[in-house]
Amino acid sequence: SGAGRTGAARLAARGALRVGAGLVTLAAPGEALAECAAHLTAAMLRRVDDVGDLLALLEDPRISALGLGPGFGTGSREAELLRLALDSDRPLVLDADGLSLLAQLEAPFSRLHGDCVLTPHGGEFARLFPDLAEKLAGRPPHGPGFSRIDAVRAAAARFGAVVLLKGADTAIAAPDGRAAMHAALYDRAAPWLATAGAGDVLAGIVAGLLARGRPPFEAASLGAWLHVEAARVFGPGLIAEDLPESLPAVFRGLGL
Incomplete structure (x- = not known):
């Protein structure tokens, strides 16, 4: 999107x-480049206003994964x-x-490939998979219910991508x-993670792991764990900007 x-x-x-x-390039329209440059130093910036610009960017073989959506x-x-x-x-x-x-x-499932990771919240999941969301929200008259694991398994099989x-x-x-299930509950509860922008950081973490060569399911699972762990390391009062800056402490705690 544009400036602001x-x-x-x-x-x-x-x-x-x-x-x-390692190398991260933020692609933005020309009107937004100055704003991005004022806030980012370690990331490279690239002007992308149209398909031709993106085609030129994708000619760079160093770009091993893409993240698309936040502020798009x-x-x-x-x-x-x-x-x-x-x-x-x-990988995307x-x-x-x-x-x-x-x-x-039209037929979005035909557009995806096995190296795609979709990271929806509940509302976005309902727009992509209305039948699965309805089933997830319902109560069966008898027998076992339809769980979140059931829902994402069905969604992943339908789209041929990690969900x-x-x-x-x-x-x-x-x-x-x-x-896999990564629950921020009980002794891993981090209610302060429900803050604006936290999901954007998660998308970046998963994209970064894909760029490092992690397979999509592993990148999504590890990314979800790191996301919660970074929130727990920081504690109450967290805002989204704190999450990336808490990752080094998480890695030090793991002995990395």
């Missing part, structure tokens, strides 16, 4: 940097950029506006049926 709406993309870029992506916009131009990103066959995280655009595409359904009990699944 770059915060989400900058948060994602910081998450990718702090998780060790949902217009026709952005829809074209999404199609190009999907056609590039690079879709979040926020990227998911909204995906929901508008991470955000929440206090984040559920993750791969198209092959592998699944």
Whole structure:
């Protein structure tokens, strides 16, 4: 998006940097570059106003993964950029506006590939998978219910991509049926993680892990764990900007 709406993309870029992506390039329209430059030093900046600009950027072989969605916009131009990103066959995280655009595409499941990771919250999941969301919200007349693990497994199989359904009990699944649950509950509770922009940081963390060569399901699962752990290290009073800066302490606690 334009000037005044770059915060989400900058948060994602910081998450990718702090998780060790090495080289991070934030692509933004020309009108927003000065704003991004005023807040970011370690990330590179690249002007991307149209498909031609993105094609030129993707010629750089160092770009091993993409993150698309935070602060992206949902217009026709952005829809074209999404199609190009999907056609590039690079590992790709879709979040926020990227998911909204995906929901508008005809036969969106045919556009995705096995190296895609979708990171919806509950509302975005309902727009992409209304039948699964309805089933998840319902109560069966008898027998076992339909769990969040059931929902993400069905979603991942349908789209052929890893799906991470955000929440206090984040559920993750791969198209092959592998699944994981990362719950920020009980002794791992971090209610202060429910703050604006936290999901943008998570998208950046997962994209950074993909850039480091982690497989999509592993990147999503590890990213969800690191996200909560960073919030727990910082504690109450956390805002989204604190999450990337807390990752080094998490890594030191792991002996890395």
